[in-house]
Amino acid sequence: MTATHEATPPAQKANQRRVAFASLIGTTIEWYDYFTYSTAAALVFAHLYFAPAGDGVGQLLAFATIGISFLFRPVGAFLSGHFGDKLGRRFILVVTLVTMGVATALIGLIPTYETIGVTAPILLILLRIIQGLSAGGEWGGAALLAVEHADDSHRGRAGSYPQLGVPLGMLLSSGVIALMTGVISPGEAFMEWGWRVPFLLSVVLIGVGYWVRRSVEDTPVFKEIQVESAKRKAPILVLFKKHLPLVIVAALIFAGNNASGYMTTGGFVTKYATTDGVGFSQTDVLLAITFGSFVWLVSTAVSGYLADRIGRVRTYVCGFVILIATAFPLFWLIDTGSLGLMYLALGTFSVGLGLSYGPQAALYVELFPASIRFSGVAISYALGAVIGGAFAPTIAQALLQATGTTASVSFYLVGMSVISLVAVSLVRDRRGIDLSVGNEAEQNAGVWRVGWEEHRIVD
Incomplete structure (x- = not known):
């Protein structure tokens, strides 16, 4: 919390703990839902919803439905950014959480193509779009809630807590699906009904997340924005008129x-490693x-501490260097057919994922001025997801089918x-900058590190 928002230490610490837990559990639930879909797209959707297209094309279509939702993330980010800067961070978080959970549960109830024909994939895509709209607003609200309270x-x-929700959601999703495939509904039972259970379980998590989110107050910065709301222009218009280069770089x-993460979370590695050529179960x-x-969870937590010690940008650089160094060994080790080496491959790759993801909330929040911060953070995140992860599994699958080798996938990563790495080198590390509305002059200056004109707003 900035110096302009004082509180007694015990009350402040208790509030920050509630905020951390709220942002963590919310993003965990959201991404559990999201990753469950991605895994199902790799394992079952091609057979159950796109079978008439054939195995190869059907799998590409199944992966493409992952990407379709990303195209609607910017729309969700536009809406959540506008209303988040107008109505509050907490309000948007509750809306996105409930919407994502309902859409996920309904996916678990959709009949297959064999039962209702082309209506089945249409319903699947529509619910996937709703997931994308929800995800477009979720992260920005969680990031601001955590960082603006800190x-x-x-x-x-503090900003690493919403980041931790992503590997936690993945951990929970992959663990539940592994339980379904290996113990509760192995073989044909998983294809018949077992895959639906992880989707339906999200109903239980919605209630927990909704209760937690309702118990947290909105951020001090937003309370300042409310006081001056009559003086403020539409946040989206200001963002794109004055801050478009920053949005693109962010x-x-x-x-x-995001592209690297969706090799595992998007189902490509799951599909590739279970093919006849590699042969894992x-x-x-x-x-x-x-x-x-x-490993991703642990490295993300470590990166939060590193971001406060050595800076956001330096921590990012470490992460991207590791991702570059492990892009080829990731598939080389999987191709050996050794289970232990596959664990090594995914573990080392995930270190890079954590270090290049944990500092993101703090970096983004400190880049944008207070009155348009939700819009800037949410839209930058959503556009980055479109550019990076939207069709990463589809691109990887297409490259593999076209070249017959994972080397092309590694070059892509x-x-x-x-x-x-180049983009993060363009912005300054702004640790400790005052985030309050009254400090927007400083927030608008000195964003760029090298080669750019100093970034300012002129009203």
């Missing part, structure tokens, strides 16, 4: 991590991805990480 010197650590910072691969999720 002490100046601990924003990196989006590119996220793109490399679904359960073995899911358990290995669960292990990778745990290296290219995306290099772009993000």
Whole structure:
């Protein structure tokens, strides 16, 4: 929390703990839902909803439905950014959480193509779009809730809590699906009904997340915005008129991590490692991805501390260097057919994912001025997801089918990480900057590190 928002230490610490838990559980629930869909797209949707297209095309279509939702993330970000800067961070978080959970549960109830024909994939795509709209607003609200409540010197650590929700959601999703494939509904039972259970379980998590989110107050910065709301222009218009270069660069910072992350979370590695050429069982691969999720979780937590110690930008650089170094070994080790080496591959790759993701909330929040911060953070994140992860599994699958080798996929991942490495090198590390509405003059100045004209707003 900035110096302009004082509170007694015990009350402040108790509030920050509630905020941290609220942002963590909310993003965990959201991404559990999202990753459950991605895994199902790799394992069952091609057979149950796109069978008439054939195995190869059907799998591409199943992966493409992952990407379709990303195209609607910017729409969700536009809406949540506008109303988040107008109505509050907490309000948007509750709306996106409930919407995502309902859409996920309904996916678990859709009949197959064999039962209702072309209506089945249409319903699947429509609900996937709703998931995309929800995800477009979720992260920005969670990031602002965590960082704007935090002490100046601990924003990196506070901002890592919503980031932790992503590997936690993946850990929970892959663990539940591994349980379904290996114990409760192995073989044909999983294809018949077992895959639906993880989707339906999201109903239970919605109630918990909704209760937690309702118990947290909105941020001090938003309360200041409310006082001056009559003087403020439409946040979206100001963002794109005065801050478009910053939005683009911020989006590119996220793109490399998102493209790399969707090799595992988007189902490509799951599908690739279970093919006849490699030969792992679904359960073995899911358990290995669960292990990778745990490493991602730990490295994300560590990156929050590093972001406060060595800076957001330096932590990012470490992460992208690791992603570049492990892009080729990731598939080389999987191709050996050794379960232990697959664990090693996913573990080392996930270290890079964590270090290039944990500092993101703090970096983004500190880049944008207070009155348009929700819009800037949410839209940059959504656009980065479109550029990076939207069709990463589809692109990877197409490259594999076209070239017959994962080397093409690795080159693609290296290219995306290099772009993000360059992008993050363009912005300044702004640790400790006052985030309050009264400090927008400083917030608008000195964003760019090299080669750019100093960034300012002139009203």
